[in-house]
């Protein structure tokens with residue numbers, strides 16, 4: 001047989017194809033291939049969904065009434081004093097696994113670049129409301145504080161005590177924390193945030209259900225692990241009432 005270049009290529013090609021077929025017929029290898037395909041697809045899809053924007057609405061769609069839910073006014077002297085002082089001495093602390101802990105006043109927060117978004121809030125108790133929220137992107141605060149590489153979650157410690165005597169708290173992961181619609185809101189519908197809605201500052205994490213949107217935020221703690229925080233499930237309702245930690249929609 002005379003080996004022409006064409007023959008060589010054909011033979012080599014056939015060998016390669018045969019090689020693939022043999023591997024492809026090996027059940028273990030096929031399972032691995034399938035898994036890889038499905039796994040990548042699932043990861044890609046979930047990343048796309050997590051980073052997707054929540055729907056934003058028009059001014060005309062803003063709800064005439066935005067319900068107050070959960071705490072209406074945090075009890076106690078300290079919060080009453082802050083309201084009387086118009087929150088000038090309130091500090092939003094950013095600490096835990098950060099390089100530069102921060103203590104930001106409401107005035108400083110309002111001087112930061114702001115984002116305004118008209119979104120729908122969905123409460124698991126069965127009501128929704130569309131409102132226009134304005135606040136500082138959480139990412140800017142985190143950039144200023146500098147997250148340490150071990151940081152995985154942010155815990156929001158609130159100033160209100162619940163019926164059980166425990167303070168409200170919530171947590172999110174870094175994907176939600178860095179999402180462009182995740183803001184520390186200080187205004188609703190163009191008005192300074194009311195006490196009912198979480199004055200002077202509350203979290204808006206728009207791809208999540210209502211209970212994740214912590215009101216009266218005093219301290220943001222960057223942590224590596226949620227199991228060592230409070231009841232270990234990442235939030236007041238998660239710890240005590242079996243609510244899902246991931247409330248993404």
Ligand SMILES: Nc1nc2c(c(=O)[nH]1)N[C@H]1C(S)=C(S)[C@@H](COP(=O)(O)O)O[C@H]1N2
Nearest residue numbers: 067068069070071123158168197210213215
């Ligand atoms: N600190 C604090 N944050 C909170 C709550 C609360 O009771 N305390 N309630 C949660 C629930 S269940 C909902 S639906 C929303 C209600 O926000 P709103 O009062 O602005 O409507 O806040 C969430 N964040």
Ligand SMILES: [Mo]
Nearest residue numbers: 123124210211
């Ligand atoms: Mo809620």
